[in-house]
Amino acid sequence: MIPQAVLNEWYPVAMIALVGPRPGRQTQLLGSDIAVFLEDGQIVVQGAKGQRLAVTLRYGHVWACPGTPAHDLFPIPEADQPGRRLVDCGVVRVKCSPLRAVENFLDIAHFPFVHTDVLGAEPHTEVGRYEVQIREDSDEVWATKVHFYQPQAAKSAAGGIVTEYMYRVAAPTAAVLYKTCPNQPDAWDVIGIFVQPLTEEFCEVWPWMALFDDTTPQADLIQFQQMIFLQDRSILENQIPRLLPLDPGKEIPTQADLTSIAYRRWLKRKGLTYGAQMVAA
Amino acid sequence: MKLYDYVLSASCYKVRLLAALMGVKLELEAVDFHPGQAHKSAAFRAINPAGTLPVLVDGDLVLSESTAMLVYLAQASGKIWLGDATPASAAKVQNWLAFSARLGASLGMARLHDMLLYPGDIEAFRRTGVECLRELESHLTEARFAGRIFLVGDSPTIADIACFPNVALAPDGGVSLDDYPSIRLWSRAVRALPRFIEMPGIHRLHELKPTPEAVPPLESL
Amino acid sequence: MSGMWVANGLSQDLPLGVVMAGAWQGAELAIWRSASGRLSAWNDRCPHRGMRLSHGFVRGETLSCIYHGWAYGTDGACSKIPAHPAMVPPAAIKAEVYQCVEAEGVIWVAPAGSDVDLPDLSGLAAVRSVTVQAGLAEVAHALPGFVCEGAVWRGQLDGAAVALVVQDRGALVRIHALGTGDRVKVSRWLDGMMRLAEQGVLA
Incomplete structure (x- = not known):
């Protein structure tokens, strides 16, 4: 039985630009077959029994809710900010819990080892203190004042710099990060990870970006993001167990994992346990 | 020399890797293979009618097969990557270049299926991939009996570079490498070559760097 | 106390500074050799985030997880957490340690505290x-004429002795082969034996 709280959330199921006529994109959501296709100029998400799911088109993607939407899709105000370039990065399938994919996105301590010489490098491995809260008004998890040393944060940077991040869990399987933009210190680059839960142990991941960058070719932006995410993929497919443990005794966090601790607590509190392991067997 | 490139393509990586190992500078032009399908566009087909990646352009020369690009790079710079000059050695290298196409059609397709949702018979891709890995494992095991680690002769050649990417990336397509000890040691030997570069899915050998010295705390930076 | 000893590979396939995946019964293991040659076998799971330690890297006398670089000494205790360079890791952060020995070129694993009791493979390479x-x-079925003694099957190939140390993994069997004859000949014979055994499955 899938908890009602899980069914009433929004999930990404396709990239708007890639949706075609029937049969369209045949895929899965929460273990059930769905099809995403164009009909009379409208994007339709159809369940296995022919039922139509609630649909929202936003941030380059088709979002569907298999139950009764508990709320509107989360806002990303930067998506409407003039001058930003919105980039859809396509889809990558990963054999892991959708929740593990989100948790990895919230993690910075792995940068020197998994994204070596790009997002981090030894010996600059320290994660400083940062602030984490579950914001009651928006019902989101936020991490702020996250600082990390990056060897080459931009092509123009001669040496390494300390980059600041904010992380935000906006939905059970969607997170957004804000990262200082080296060329425009007063603005944040915005990168989203939208995760489609195919099953509890399989997901498809749709990275998305909203950047101030007029010069870099589209293909380079997409490939940079795909490179980063594919470096994570071999990690995600080799974590044991495949499900995300919500039992605090199952894995050992440190201060660097405060965002992950809050994310797990938030999931547990809200009953968003699809893809989670509740109690160690 | 300009390489039309896609960061997740095993075939593109073959060419980037050999160029890096040889110290040859390539001009890279990223092509939006996924999700843009730019390699199927009319503009791209004007460069390569086959609509495939990679493409290497050097003056009037346009190459669309990665193994031909390896031969071209190796011929152009000192030939040490072509093996010794004997007919047998040259033929063995060609044998492995052809074998690398079988790796692409099996392990490579399994990876595209599992990662980028390519259609096809995943069980057949994996089964033929395992057959290829067993052939490779048996060959490398015999090479080790003779005190060698690479595919042809005593030093690395384009044969190793052609085969390495789809083998090292096999787990991306759901094929484990745990059953192949000689392949594991060969893969380590390739990754330990000076100027080696990785691609997503192939981790760096962090052990090649010593344990880092302490640095000042983050707060002081 | 004694647990069953399970063969997990050949010494020649695990050089200094290398880690590989192994198994004891249903448990998945990371088996590694330190720079000084010390062998270790642990549960294949970093206590931090569950990442397989067999994907990690060996520096000196430590095995580090590829995910966040947490380093573990040969006793299994975490010795360094790179995200907190100044912190001494709590003693509770420890990999689950198995016993690991090698004899006559074969690597064997058993639960911690097992008495060493291994088959005699002397005289074989x-x-x-x-x-x-x-x-x-x-x-x-694919080994006619071979005699089974526990985990070891013994037989002859063209007059030379062959011993196959068997690691039963349920749906598959890992065989660690030793012999007195020509290694190339034994290796090629094994390729044929594998095909024969697998045809038996299909039949």
């Missing part, structure tokens, strides 16, 4: 490890 996608019964 290691050849190679292969994995057969078949059960033990199909493998036995």
Whole structure:
């Protein structure tokens, strides 16, 4: 039985630009077959029994809710900010819990080892203190004042710099990060990870970006993001167990994992346990 | 020399890797293979009618097969990557270049299926991939009996570079490498070559760097 | 106390500074050799985030997880957490340690505290490890004339002794082969034996 709280959330199921006529994109959501296709100029998400799911088109993607939407899709105000370039990065399938994919996105301590010489490098491995809260008004998890040393944060940077991040869990399987933009210190680059839960142990991941960058070719932006995410993929497919443990005794966090601790607590509190392991067997 | 490139393509990586190992500078032009399908566009087909990646352009020369690009790079710079000059050695290298196409059609397709949702018979891709890995494992095991680690002769050649990417990336397509000890040691030997570069899915050998010295705390930076 | 000893590979396939995946019964293991040559076998799971330690890297006398670089000494205790360079890791952060020994070129694993009790493989040289996608019964069918003594099957190939140390993994069988004859000949014979055993599965 899938908890009602899980069914009433929004999930990404396709990239708007890639949706075609029937049969369209045949895929899965929460273990059930769905099809995403164009009909009379409208994007339709159809369940296995022919039922139509609630649909929202936003941030380059088709979002569907298999139950009764508990709320509107989360806002990303930067998506409407003039001058930003919105980039859809396509889809990558990963054999892991959708929740593990989100948790990895919230993690910075792995940068020197998994994204070596790009997002981090030894010996600059320290994660400083940062602030984490579950914001009651928006019902989101936020991490702020996250600082990390990056060897080459931009092509123009001669040496390494300390980059600041904010992380935000906006939905059970969607997170957004804000990262200082080296060329425009007063603005944040915005990168989203939208995760489609195919099953509890399989997901498809749709990275998305909203950047101030007029010069870099589209293909380079997409490939940079795909490179980063594919470096994570071999990690995600080799974590044991495949499900995300919500039992605090199952894995050992440190201060660097405060965002992950809050994310797990938030999931547990809200009953968003699809893809989670509740109690160690 | 300009390489039309896609960061997740095993075939593109073959060419980037050999160029890096040889110290040859390539001009890279990223092509939006996924999700843009730019390699199927009319503009791209004007460069390569086959609509495939990679493409290497050097003056009037346009190459669309990665193994031909390896031969071209190796011929152009000192030939040490072509093996010794004997007919047998040259033929063995060609044998492995052809074998690398079988790796692409099996392990490579399994990876595209599992990662980028390519259609096809995943069980057949994996089964033929395992057959290829067993052939490779048996060959490398015999090479080790003779005190060698690479595919042809005593030093690395384009044969190793052609085969390495789809083998090292096999787990991306759901094929484990745990059953192949000689392949594991060969893969380590390739990754330990000076100027080696990785691609997503192939981790760096962090052990090649010593344990880092302490640095000042983050707060002081 | 004594647990069963399970063969997990050949010494020649685990040089200094290398980690590989192994197994004891149903438990998945990371088996590694330090720079000084010390062998260790641990549960294949970093206590931090569950990442397989067999994907990690060996520096000196430590094995580090590839995910966040947490380093563990040969006693299994975490010695360094790179995200907190100044912190001494709590003693509770420890990999689950198995006993790991090697004899006559074969690596053996048992639960911690087991008495060492290994078959006699003296006089034989290691050849190679292969994995057969078949059960033990199909493998036995493909080995006519071989005699089974516990985990070791002994027989002859062209007058030379062959010993196959068997690691039963349920749906597949890993075989660590040793012999006195020509290694190339034994290696090629193993390729044929594998095909035979797997045809038995299909039949």
